Amino acid sequence: MTTNGALSKFRILDLTRVWAGPLGTRALGDLGADVIKISDPRIPLDSSARVNNKLNRNKRNIGLRLDTEEGRNIFLDLVSLSDAVIENFRPRVMRNLDLTYETLQSVNPTILMCSMPGFGIKGPYSEYPAFGSTAEAVAGIVSMIGYDSDRPLQTGLSYADPISGLNVVWSVVSYARRRARKGIGCHIEMPLSESPLGVVGEYVTASSQGVSMPQINGNKSQYFCPHGAYQAFGKDKWIALSVTSDDEWVSLKSVILEKELQNAEYDDFTMRKSSEKRIDAIIADWTQSRNPDDIVELLQKVGVPAGKVTNNLELLTNQHLQKRDYFVELEEEKWGLQKYDGQSIDGNQKPKNMWHSMRKVGEDNYLILRELLGFTHSQYELLSSNGIVGTE
Amino acid sequence: MESPPFGDPSRLTGPFLPNGDHPEKSALFLHNNTGKKSVLLDWSTNQGFKSLKRLIADADVLIEDWDLSTRRTKGVDANTFVSFNSQLIEVSITPFGLSGPYSKWKSSPIVQMAMGAIMNIIGIPDREPLMIPGYQPDYLAGTNACNSVAIALWERDHSGQGNFLEITMLETLANLHQAPLDMEGGIRHRNGHRQSALSTRGFAPGVCTLEANDGYVTFGGGSQGIWEQLCLMMGRTDLYEGKDFTDLTGDKELSDKVDWLLVKWMEGKSRADIHREASSDWQLPVAPVLTISETIEDIQFIYQGSFQELDHPVAGRSVYPSPPSSINEKRLPLSRAPLLGEHNSEYL
Numbered sequence: 001m002t003t004n005g006a007l008s009k010f011r012i013l014d015l016t017r018v019w020a021g022p023l024g025t026r027a028l029g030d031l032g033a034d035v036i037k038i039s040d041p042r043i044p045l046d047s048s049a050r051v052n053n054k055l056n057r058n059k060r061n062i063g064l065r066l067d068t069e070e071g072r073n074i075f076l077d078l079v080s081l082s083d084a085v086i087e088n089f090r091p092r093v094m095r096n097l098d099l100t101y102e103t104l105q106s107v108n109p110t111i112l113m114c115s116m117p118g119f120g121i122k123g124p125y126s127e128y129p130a131f132g133s134t135a136e137a138v139a140g141i142v143s144m145i146g147y148d149s150d151r152p153l154q155t156g157l158s159y160a161d162p163i164s165g166l167n168v169v170w171s172v173v174s175y176a177r178r179r180a181r182k183g184i185g186c187h188i189e190m191p192l193s194e195s196p197l198g199v200v201g202e203y204v205t206a207s208s209q210g211v212s213m214p215q216i217n218g219n220k221s222q223y224f225c226p227h228g229a230y231q232a233f234g235k236d237k238w239i240a241l242s243v244t245s246d247d248e249w250v251s252l253k254s255v256i257l258e259k260e261l262q263n264a265e266y267d268d269f270t271m272r273k274s275s276e277k278r279i280d281a282i283i284a285d286w287t288q289s290r291n292p293d294d295i296v297e298l299l300q301k302v303g304v305p306a307g308k309v310t311n312n313l314e315l316l317t318n319q320h321l322q323k324r325d326y327f328v329e330l331e332e333e334k335w336g337l338q339k340y341d342g343q344s345i346d347g348n349q350k351p352k353n354m355w356h357s358m359r360k361v362g363e364d365n366y367l368i369l370r371e372l373l374g375f376t377h378s379q380y381e382l383l384s385s386n387g388i389v390g391t392e
Numbered sequence: 393m394e395s396p397p398f399g400d401p402s403r404l405t406g407p408f409l410p411n412g413d414h415p416e417k418s419a420l421f422l423h424n425n426t427g428k429k430s431v432l433l434d435w436s437t438n439q440g441f442k443s444l445k446r447l448i449a450d451a452d453v454l455i456e457d458w459d460l461s462t463r464r465t466k467g468v469d470a471n472t473f474v475s476f477n478s479q480l481i482e483v484s485i486t487p488f489g490l491s492g493p494y495s496k497w498k499s500s501p502i503v504q505m506a507m508g509a510i511m512n513i514i515g516i517p518d519r520e521p522l523m524i525p526g527y528q529p530d531y532l533a534g535t536n537a538c539n540s541v542a543i544a545l546w547e548r549d550h551s552g553q554g555n556f557l558e559i560t561m562l563e564t565l566a567n568l569h570q571a572p573l574d575m576e577g578g579i580r581h582r583n584g585h586r587q588s589a590l591s592t593r594g595f596a597p598g599v600c601t602l603e604a605n606d607g608y609v610t611f612g613g614g615s616q617g618i619w620e621q622l623c624l625m626m627g628r629t630d631l632y633e634g635k636d637f638t639d640l641t642g643d644k645e646l647s648d649k650v651d652w653l654l655v656k657w658m659e660g661k662s663r664a665d666i667h668r669e670a671s672s673d674w675q676l677p678v679a680p681v682l683t684i685s686e687t688i689e690d691i692q693f694i695y696q697g698s699f700q701e702l703d704h705p706v707a708g709r710s711v712y713p714s715p716p717s718s719i720n721e722k723r724l725p726l727s728r729a730p731l732l733g734e735h736n737s738e739y740l
Contacts, residue, residue, distance in 0.1 A: 006547040019570050031543050049591035054572040118677075123695035128671035131612030133587055133599070134679035140687040142601060142610060144525045145514065152608050152681050154601045155524055156513045156588035162568035166535045167716050173542035175719070177549060190717040194698050197713035199531040200684060201423035204699065206407035207684045208711030211419070214407075219502060219523050223406060227502060229511065229520045238521055240506035248498075300497045307503035309521050312580045315509040315566055316573035320494040326563055340572060344563035345536055346483075347543045347555065 005032015005350035010176060013038060013078055014059060015087035019132060020161040020192055021116055022055035024168030025086055029058030030343040032350040036082075036368060037061045038075065039361040041390025046334060046360060054340055056358040057330060058350065062369075063362030063390045066097050070388045075099070077373050080107045083179070084172055088116035088192070091126050101187040110185040114172050116164060120191050130192050132158025139196035140203070146216040164195040169345065225272045226252075229309055230284045232292035238309035239292045241283075241299060243272075251302040256286045330357040362391030393444065396434050399732045400425070409707050415732055416706035420527075425729035426702070426712055431740060432733030441466065443740060448473050453541050454482045460495055470556040480554040481544040483537045487529070489560040499561065504529035508565025509573070513580055513588040521582060529561040536564045586647065587614070594642020597650040598622045601681060604658040609666050611654065612677035625674045626653045697723045704728045 011034040014025040022037075029035040037056060039045060041063030045052040065071040076099075079085060085104060087094060094100055094115070101113045115121060118130025119138075136142055136159040146153040171188050179185050197204065203213060219228040219240070227242045243249045246267055253261040261282060265271045272279060287295055292308045299306035310318070316339060321327065326342045338357070343349055369375035369389070383389045394400050402424060403415040411417070431447075434440040448454055454473060463469065470490075474480050484490060487499030502523045505511045510528075511521035537559045544555050566573075571580065571590040578592035585602065589595040599613040613619060616637040623631045631646075640646055658666055663680035670678035682690060688699055688711055697718065699711045714723050 006543050010546075023567075027539065049576060049593075050572050051570060051590055055570075119692050120696045123692050125667075125671070125692040128667070128679075129612075129675055129677040130679065131614075131677040134610050134612040134677045137601070137608075137610035137679045137681045138687065138690065138692075140682055140684040141524065142608070142681045143683045145522055147516070147519065147522075151585075152601065153515065153522070153585055154587065154610055156583055156586070157510065157568075158570065158587070158612075159524065161570065163532070163535070164716075165568075166532065166539060169539040170535070170542040171717050173539070173546050177542070177546055180546075180549060186719050187721075188717050188719055189721070191696065193692070194696065194714075195716045197687070197693075197698060198716055199528055200526060201713045202407055202418075202420040202526065203684045204688060204713055205423045205710045206409060206419035208688060208701075209409045209708070211407055211410060213684055214525070218520060221502075224500070229502070229506065229522075231520075236518070238506070238511075240502045240511065240521075240523070242500040242502050244500055303498055305498040305500040305503045307497075307499070307507040309506045309511050310509045311512045312509050312569060312571070312573045312575050313577075315507075318507075318566075320488060320492045321563065321566065323492045324489055324563070326566065338572065339574065341566050341569070342563070344559065344567045345539045345543065346557040346559055347540050348547055 003351065004354065005030075006348035007031045007033035007173070008350070010034065010084070011082040012036065012172075013075070013082050013085045015085065015089070016116065017088065018161075019055065019158065020164035021086060021088040021168065022052070023162060023165030024172075025059065026055050026057060027165070027169050027343060027345055028172065030349055030355070031345065031347055035059040036078065036364075037359075038066070039063050041065065041362055041387070041392070044361060044392040045358060046392065050332075050335060050338065053332060053335070053338070053358040057340070058355055059359065060364040060368060061359040061361055062365050063392065065388050065390070066099070068388055070383065070386070072097065072099070074369070074373065074388070076103075076107045078368075079104050079111060081372055082108070082111070083176060084112040084114065086114045086116070086168065086172065090129060091115075091117050091121045105185070108185075110179055110183055112172060112175055112179060112185045112188065114168060114188040114190060116168070116190050116192060118192050121189055132161030132164075132192065135160030135193040136196055138193050140200055141196050144200070144203075144213070144216060147218050149215040149217070152216060160192050160196045163199060164190065164192050167195050220276070225269060225276050226279050226283055228280060230280075230287040232287050232295055233290055234292070237292045239287060239295050239306055240309055241304060241306040244305060248304050252299070252304050255298050255302055255304070256283060258282050258286060328352055328355055330355060332357045333360075360392040362389060365389045365391065393435070393447075394430055394432050394732060395436065396432055399430070399432060403732065409710065414706065416704070419710070422704065422707055422710065422729045423712055426726045428730055429735035429738070430730035430733055431736055433740065435466075445473075445476070447739060448480065449477050451477070451480060452545070454480060455485065455537055455541070456482070457485045459486060460490060463490070474554055474556055478554055479548060479552065481541060481548065482554070482556045483540055483559060484557070485533050485537050485559045485561075487561045489558055489563070494562070501527050501529050504561045504565060508562055509569065509580075510565060513582060515582045516584045517582050519582075529565060532568065533559050533561040533564045589642070590614075593638065596637070596641050597643065597647040598654065600647075600651060602651060602654055602658070604661065604663050604666055607663050608681035609658065609663055610679055610681055611670075612679075618676060621674050621676050622650075625670065625676065626650075626657050628653060700726045702726055702728045705731065
């Protein structure tokens with residue numbers, strides 16, 4: 001086993017921006033890949049909200065003007081020394097820079113290229129801009145969420161982005177294995193709008209045979225009852241619970257002793273479902289005066305699936321995740337020691353003591369140019385003064 | 393590997409295709425099991441467990457979702473299988489993991505979405521937080537299991553060694569937040585029909601889902617450039633002139649006004665027109681809210697081959713999402729899900 005992580009001999013040129021791409025390349029970096037993020041030196045990454053900081057740890061950074069001939073040549077020289085290039089521009093950007101798959105292949109015949117366009121490299125919407133929030137809308141996700149059937153609500157979290165980010169990892173690594181065995185690269189095209197289709201696939205398949213979709217109806221489930229979020233004691237405190245079997249119902253009513261729930265008729269799902277509003281009201285009445293953690297503890301003790309509606313700050317101090325050593329603390333020049341989510345992809349990760357926070361734009365310029373391309377310091381100075389490479 | 397009598401529990405879970413609850417007609421099972429074979433084996437018996445071990449001895453990857461009590465009953469731990477097949481990659485997928493205070497807790501999709509700080513972002517402030525329907529935590533953890541397997545195989549190609557790996561739903565969900573979890577000390581709140589803010593300053597105006605003539609439309613955004621384009625499109629350059637975009641974030645009055653202006657702009661236009669005009673003429677990330685059946689008919693998805701039609705001896709012809717990528721402009725062809733125990737004679 002290598003000590004620097006499973007992917008330590010794998011070099012990725014990362015042209016991705018914003019979220020989906022950087023989340024994917026972050027994971028590859030956490031697993032040891034040498035990820036070189038290529039940034040436009042005119043656009044800083046660091047900000048007080050630290051969104052880029054979160055998504056760009058464990059990557060080196062070169063600030064390089066791809067829109068100059070010299071910058072583009074440096075990029076192509078790096079391509080010739082790399083295993084994969086990942087980008088999430090609109091298709092015309094790579095075309096205009098003349099950095100299509102064919103061009104990359106001309107300098108590295110086995111390069112892997114992964115493109116993450118919004119809708120596709122070709123096709124009627126190919127040049128339309130897309131964000132995670134608009135991609136989740138075309139993928140049918142938004143049409144399923146809300147309180148009432150006449151008012152769909154967006155997830156608010158740009159759901160297409162994280163799904164795409166996860167999909168990048170297996171796609172790139174799987175084709176990297178094929179490349180290592182057979183010596184052939186390929187161009188992987190993974191549109192942002194396509195990734196969410198898989199997570200609603202059962203509805204796609206059912207709809208294709210004319211089965212009507214469940215109406216938008218809050219957290220109600222066709223198959224489980226009770227099922228939802230119930231207000232607990234405290235400002236905006238909620239717990240979620242779901243009774244997924246008749247046995248779990250029996251357990252639930254052993255905790256919520258309200259007389260009406262003891263009615264044996266409710267031991268049957270269909271009967272519960274027909275009285276769902278009433279049952280929900282009784283549960284809500286019981287939960288509203290209780291501390292959410294106490295409710296969850298009581299319900300879990302008897303085997304009812306229940307959890308607190310957790311906010312981001314609570315998740316960051318979650319005792320279970322702390323115990324499992326999930327989080328990581330990284331030193332940032334501007335913001336000091338900061339705590340971040342760890343890496344959920346288990347495997348031979350880069351040892352945590354070797355993880356580093358986001359590098360500033362251009363922080364590794366000289367090192368990369370010298371180490372990989374043999375630039376002398378004076379050549380580097382010249383590039384800097386011409387603005388071909390630059391720093392934040 | 394499915395256990396008798398009914399096989400994978402998802403065979404008994406909906407949505408079902410027309411004409412009934414039938415173990416070969418669950419759309420959930422059919423979608424999640426394309427490209428697989430099925431062996432029906434009762435591994436709760438000694439004999440069955442021996443057969444399972446024989447198959448594992450010869451396998452590259454074992455993916456299982458046994459919880460702690462199942463593992464104890466079967467006498468299985470992290471070394472059990474790897475000990476007689478050193479090249480085996482075993483991936484355990486559980487809601488919370490095999491260790492830690494919640495390791496014995498029960499879970500379900502809504503419980504995961506609650507605990508993973510996802511529900512807290514979805515819905516209207518002061519109202520019940522909402523989940524995303526279906527089995528999202530399962531899908532995402534499944535994708536991560538696929539990630540773990542791919543990386544472990546890569547490593548095994550070099551080292552010859554297998555591994556025991558653990559994927560948990562909660563850890564997966566905790567990775568899927570765009571902003572750092574501390575969010576400058578603020579709480580990320582539900583924001584109704586608008587995008588939930590990524591910083592304590594609140595979100596930009598015009599980043600929301602609004603009603604058009606024939607359905608809903610989502611407007612993406614969050615940058616100076618997009619905000620200026622949006623104002624240009626609405627004919628209201630006065631809204632950004634002389635102002636710094638970041639000063640406008642979190643301005644509720646302005647957000648309400650922009651919603652109204654956008655609804656006015658959409659008047660008399662179909663979602664398809666809005667999509668084309670906003671995206672093509674104004675270069676804005678704007679898209680229609682499609683229902684699932686509209687998604688299947690969408691011209692770009694059709695162009696891309698994002699769906700494939702497969703026949704199935706019991707379930708008949710249905711549409712399935714393709715794997716989310718094409719390779720050198722080609723789609724990998726899907727093959728249908730197996731019938732219960734269809735491949736027993738091949739493997740047992």
